Amino acid sequence: MYIWYSPPGGRPPSKAEAQKKVEEERSRSPSLSYAVETLDGEHIGRIGFSKLNWEDRYTSFDIFIGKEYRSKGYGTDSLRALCKFGFDEMNLHRIYACCNEPNVGARRCYEKVGFVVEGRFREEYQYKGEFSDILYLGLLRSDLKEESR
């Protein structure tokens, strides 16, 4: 699972780096980063809030679902649970997300939870010499969509 804990810049982490990251998260109080499990206890990814801005009462999050568990609704479900927790228990006012425009899976997931596209940063992201746009999405408590079933 150390591949889930990449340092910034997309460099693959060493096992020791990944281990250190997990230990740091385990000892932080309160921890804002969580393992994602299926209801029958299988560890499929991680999710967590990034640094909180208490004055403006907003934060962002990062989420990673293992490759073989994607497109099954796990990401949407865990993100919805995290956001609900953020609003109801942590009293947040707003949560925001950024995604690379070609990453349609991420955008669809965020929109299912209720996030609204508020901006498009033109050519902000560079990968393999090509620039792509970054979409900026925001979620207020009233935007949060309940599970549609």
Place this chain on the structure above:
Amino acid sequence: MIRGEKTVLRAWEKEDAERRRKWTEDPTLARRLGFRYPMSLVQQEAWIEEAGRKHQFAIETLDGHLIGGCGFSVIYLQHRYGEIRPFVVAEEDFRDGEHDVDALRTLCRWAFSFMNLHRVGVTLDAEDEEVIRCFEEVGFTREGQTRQSRYYGGAYHDEVFMGLLDRETRLRSDEQ
């Protein structure tokens, strides 16, 4: 120092601390500078000490009068992208659509010509028409608006995102 037509961007000096502290006592400027808490002279000096390593500059008129500050809060070298924060012309007489616009244009030109950035972006208070106009004048495009992302004065406020690409300024300077 970085020379514009009407302004010069120079490094912050220790002697500027007192002026900066005065600015933060003005609520409008404190908001633009992003200072929420009162700052002591010692804290200002510590900020200045760090500023040299952080692409932060003082804005002066050509005759050496300190009128504001500007710089990049963060630069992502692999994306060749920088985030302008803050951009403030503190002395009211120079928020005249000339000195402020020249300082901003000078900062952006420097970023494209000497830092090899591809893009500069900025997040502004959506209600701060004066500063938004300044960025529009330099060629920035509105790229979005948040809902209720900043809290001050007892209420939530929106912010505006703006961005400028290197080819957009090159076109502008070719025209001149």
